[in-house]
Every structure is written in C-alpha cells, then in structure tokens.
Amino acid sequence: MNSKKPPLRQGIGNVNALGRGILRMSSGAMGARVLGLISLPILTRIYAPEDYGILALCLAIGLTAAPAAGLGYYLAIPIPRAEKHAFELAAVSLISTMVTVSLCLLGFFLIVGSSNPLLRFEAIATGSLVIAVVCTELLTLLALRRKDYHSIATSQIAKAGVGEGTKISLGFLAASGPGLILGQLLGYCAGLWYIGRLSGAGRNLRAALRSPIRLRKTMKRYQSYLVYRTPAQLLASYGVQAPVLFVSALYTPAAAGQLSLAIMSLSLPVNLIGQSLSRVLYAELASIRHDRRGSEEAVKAIKYVLLRAAAVGAPCAVFLWFFAEPTFGFVFGEEWRLAGQLSSALSVYLFFQFITYPAMVILNFAGGQAAILKIHLQRAMVSSGLLAGGALAGLGVLETVQIFAWGLALHYAITIAVIWFWRLKNSLNSGDWQDD
Numbered sequence: 001m002n003s004k005k006p007p008l009r010q011g012i013g014n015v016n017a018l019g020r021g022i023l024r025m026s027s028g029a030m031g032a033r034v035l036g037l038i039s040l041p042i043l044t045r046i047y048a049p050e051d052y053g054i055l056a057l058c059l060a061i062g063l064t065a066a067p068a069a070g071l072g073y074y075l076a077i078p079i080p081r082a083e084k085h086a087f088e089l090a091a092v093s094l095i096s097t098m099v100t101v102s103l104c105l106l107g108f109f110l111i112v113g114s115s116n117p118l119l120r121f122e123a124i125a126t127g128s129l130v131i132a133v134v135c136t137e138l139l140t141l142l143a144l145r146r147k148d149y150h151s152i153a154t155s156q157i158a159k160a161g162v163g164e165g166t167k168i169s170l171g172f173l174a175a176s177g178p179g180l181i182l183g184q185l186l187g188y189c190a191g192l193w194y195i196g197r198l199s200g201a202g203r204n205l206r207a208a209l210r211s212p213i214r215l216r217k218t219m220k221r222y223q224s225y226l227v228y229r230t231p232a233q234l235l236a237s238y239g240v241q242a243p244v245l246f247v248s249a250l251y252t253p254a255a256a257g258q259l260s261l262a263i264m265s266l267s268l269p270v271n272l273i274g275q276s277l278s279r280v281l282y283a284e285l286a287s288i289r290h291d292r293r294g295s296e297e298a299v300k301a302i303k304y305v306l307l308r309a310a311a312v313g314a315p316c317a318v319f320l321w322f323f324a325e326p327t328f329g330f331v332f333g334e335e336w337r338l339a340g341q342l343s344s345a346l347s348v349y350l351f352f353q354f355i356t357y358p359a360m361v362i363l364n365f366a367g368g369q370a371a372i373l374k375i376h377l378q379r380a381m382v383s384s385g386l387l388a389g390g391a392l393a394g395l396g397v398l399e400t401v402q403i404f405a406w407g408l409a410l411h412y413a414i415t416i417a418v419i420w421f422w423r424l425k426n427s428l429n430s431g432d433w434q435d436d
Contacts, residue, residue, distance in 0.1 A: 031153070034158035039164035044261070044332040046171035047180060049339075054177035054256030055184065057248045058122055060241035062129030067237055069100040070134040072230030076222045077141035078286040086145055086207070088218040090138040091208035095215075097134040101127040118178075125181045132188035138193045144283045153194035163187020224354040235376035243404065250391040259401065260330065260428050262342035265320065266350055273312045274357040282361045283303045303359045313354030320347035338398070345402040352412030359419045375415055382411050 067075075069092035077086045105127050112119070137156075143151045166186045170179030208215070219226070238245075243263065248256040284301045320343055328340025363372050386407045390400030 013418055033159070035164055039210075040261075040264075041331050041333075042168055043164075043171060043180075044336055046168070047176065049254040049257030049261075049335065050179055051177040052256070052260050053123070053248065053253030054257075055180040056244045056256050056260030058126045058129060058246070059182055060185065060244040062126050063133060064234070064237045064241045064245075065104075065126075066097075066130050066137075067131040067230060067233035069097040069130050070094075070138070071096045072137040072225045072369045073219065073222060074134065075229050075233060076225045077138060078145050079222075079280055083145070084214075085218055085221075086142060087208040088211070089222060089422040090142060092215055092219055093138055095209070097131055101130050110190040116409075121178060121239060122181070125178075125185060128185055129188070132185065133191065135192055136188060136195075139192065140279075143195060144279055146312075147283055148315060149280075151195050151357060155191040159187045160189030161187075161204050162190035171205040227372055232376045235373070236382045239376060239383050242380070242387060243401065246384075246387040247397060250388075251397050255338075255397045258336065258339040259397070261328075261336060261339040261341055262324075262346060262401075265324065265328075265343045266346055266353075272387055273355050274309060277305050277309050278358045278361050281358045285361065302358075302362060306355055309358055310351070312349040316354075317347045317350040320344055320350065341398055345368040345398065346405045348405045349409035349412055351377040352409055352416065355416050356412045359416050362419055371418075375418075379408070379411055380405050393435065 072093075073089045074093035077089050080086050080089070105123060108123050112123075136159075140152055140155075143149075163183050163186060165183075167180055167183030170182060173179070173292075244256055244260055247259050281301060285298060288298050288301070322344075324344040324347065325337060325340035328343065329337040332339065360372065360375070383404065386404040387400060390403050397401075411414070
C-alpha cells in the first residue's frame with residue numbers, strides 16, 4: 001500500500017497557504033476600499049444625503065432580488081469536482097437572471113407605466129444592478145475554484161476605480177442621484193470585464209450555454225440549492241438591506257442616505273476582511289472535501305479563520321463606538337454627523353458579524369442547507385420586527401437603529417454558538433460532509 005500522501009492542490013490543508021490566499025483576496029478588497037475612502041469625502045460634498053438615499057434604495061432592491069433571480073445555483077459553483085459542472089451551474093444562473101429581470105421590467109412598465117423618466121431610469125438601473133451582481137458573484141466563484149485570487153483582486157480594484165471616478169465626474173456635472181447610480185453600474189461593468197478576461201471563463205461559459213440537456217441534469221442534481229439556498233440567500237440579502245428599505249419607506253430619503261453612509265462605514269472592514277475570509281475558507285473547505293481528507297484539517301482551517309475574524313472585528317467595533325460621530329463630521333462634512341451617530345449605534349453587532357460571515361460557510365459542507373434557511377429567516381424576522389416596531393412606536397431613526405443593532409448582535413451571537421457547538425461538531429463526528 002502506497003504510504004505517500006496524494007498530491008495537494010495549491011493551498012490545500014496548509015495554513016500558510018490559507019493565509020496567503022486571505023492576504024491576496026484582502027489586498028484587492030483593500031485597494032478597492034482605499035479608492036472608495038479617498039473618493040467619499042469628495043462625493044459627500046458633491047451629492048446630498050437625498051441623492052445617496054436614491055442610490056441606497058436602488059442598491060437595496062437590486063442586492064435583495066439578485067439571489068432569487070439567479071435561483072441560487074451559482075452559490076454551488078465551488079462544490080462540484082468537475083469543472084464543467086461548475087460552468088453549467090453558472091450558465092443556469094445567468095439564464096435565469098436575464099429572464100427574470102426582463103419579465104420584471106416588462107411587468108413594471110405595464111403596471112406602473114413609463115411616463116416618469118426618472119422612475120423609468122431607476123427601474124432599468126435596478127434591473128441592470130441585479131444582472132451585474134449575479135454575474136460578479138458567479139465569475140468570482142469560478143475564479144475561487146481555481147484559487148485565482150489575482151483575478152478577483154484586480155477586478156475589485158477596477159470596479160472601485162471606474163465606479164468612483166465616474167461618480168465624481170458626473171457629480172461635477174450636476175448629475176445628482178442618477179450620477180451615483182450610473183457610476184455604480186459602470187463600476188460593476190469594469191469589474192466584470194477584468195475578471196472575465198483574466199480568468200478566461202467566457203469560452204467555457206459559452207460552451208455550457210449550448211448544452212441544454214446537461215443544464216437540466218445539473219439543475220436536478222443541485223436542486224437543494226434551489227429549494228433551500230435560494231430562499232435562504234434571498235432572506236440573507238433582505239436582512240442586510242432591511243434597514244435601508246425600512247428607513248426609505250418609513251422615514252425620509254435623506255435619512256436613508258445618512259444610514260447608507262453609516263452602513264458603508266461598517267461594510268468597509270466587513271467587506272475588506274470578513275467576506276475575504278469567508279470566500280477563502282469556502283475554497284479551502286471545498287479543496288479538503290474534494291481530496292477526502294480528515295476532519296482535523298477542516299477544523300484547523302476553520303479555527304484559523306474564525307480567530308482572525310474576531311481579532312479584526314473587536315478593534316473595528318470599539319473604534320466606531322467611540323469615534324464614529326466626530327470622525328464623520330470632520331471627514332464627510334457636518335451635514336453627515338447623523339451618519340456618524342448611526343454608525344456608532346450599529347457598531348455593537350460588528351464584532352459578531354465578523355465571526356458569523358465565515359461561520360456560515362461551515363454549513364455549506366455540514367449538510368446545513370435547512371439550517372441556513374432557518375438562520376436567515378430568523379434574521380429577517382428580527383430585522384423587520386425591530387425596525388417596523390421602532391418606527392410605528394414613533395421613535396426617531398437613531399433610536400430605531402439602536403434597538404435594531406442590539407437585537408441583531410444577540411442574533412449573531414446565538415448563530416455562532418449553534419454552528420460551532422452543535423452543527424459543526426455533530427457533522428464532523430459523523431463524517432456528514434455534503435456529497436458531490
């Protein structure tokens with residue numbers, strides 16, 4: 001019997017390689033966020049809070065609808081061992097998204113009409129954002145399968161550079177709200193062009209689109225993602241966007257703009273580190289499972305990522321709690337001081353959110369599709385109840401957001417405990433890793 005270990009793909013079961021993957025992913029996100037940070041003090045002096053409120057609402061609707069439009073199949077892209085099945089999943093999501101957006105826009109114009117040019121522009125822009133979000137996710141996941149972190153990092157920087165540059169240019173031309181939306185769309189297009197060109201995914205994706213019989217077989221094979229992950233991801237996106245959606249509906253566009261800037265300040269460290277940690281852990285666990293190796297290496301990778309998430313989340317939360325309001329007033333202008341107060345209020349759940357992002361990845365490999373759905377359903381219910389309750393009780397936007405933040409912190413803490421002390425340990429002890 002051959003005692004040699006099987007050849008390992010790049011980074012499999014190697015903590016140092018895992019750290020390098022995190023560094024590469026984070027470098028792209030860091031570059032993108034640095035560009036965003038440099039442009040924000042300019043943008044907040046060009047655009048009013050009401051303009052940010054319009055962009056925030058369009059983005060909230062687009063990001064919430066994207067998982068449903070793609071039917072959740074693109075979320076399974078790192079799972080198959082065969083590369084062709086991954087591209088088939090991407091093709092299914094692409095077709096579904098294009099059809100869904102086209103039908104929704106057609107229905108919108110038939111019911112609402114198209115006499116208002118601004119409303120027509122916002123509807124088309126929101127539909128385009130849905131397509132851009134799904135395409136970005138599926139191309140990113142295809143690159144993650146190959147651990148092509150360079151392409152992902154480059155696309156993130158391109159997206160930020162083109163997007164922020166366009167927003168500033170149009171802002172000086174007095175484009176107001178539409179300028180922000182156009183900048184966002186062009187940024188997505190630039191990121192998609194770069195990651196598609198660098199990863200070389202276009203040819204394989206076109207080949208998958210020409211095989212409808214294989215696409216139907218792939219849909220059937222991964223139908224659990226349609227049944228569980230689509231509603232779960234829809235609820236997850238809704239949970240993230242619920243504050244903006246509720247504040248837009250129950251308060252004012254200016255308040256929604258202030259809140260969007262506050263959430264942006266929290267998403268800076270979360271997107272910079274938290275999502276990069278999650279994606280690298282997803283790729284690493286998929287590699288470990290493909291090579292049928294022991295649970296010890298899986299636990300080792302999980303602990304490595306979760307500890308680093310906690311180490312980054314704690315100082316970020318402390319800084320925002322104590323210094324967000326004066327920092328916002330100085331950097332973005334005095335009219336954005338409310339955004340600083342909202343950011344300070346939201347910081348109470350930031351530490352737990354950092355750990356929850358990579359922790360949720362575990363459930364993809366621990367047979368936890370139903371558990372993912374339940375967790376996101378609980379978050380959606382908590383968010384909706386607290387936000388609607390605060391507004392209906394006559395509380396101001398700051399008081400409502402404070403109540404929401406404490407409730408969400410408790411939800412995240414419970415979620416982390418359930419995943420670690422129950423789902424993960426039970427799954428590893430029984431060998432219940434999801435089959436290919």
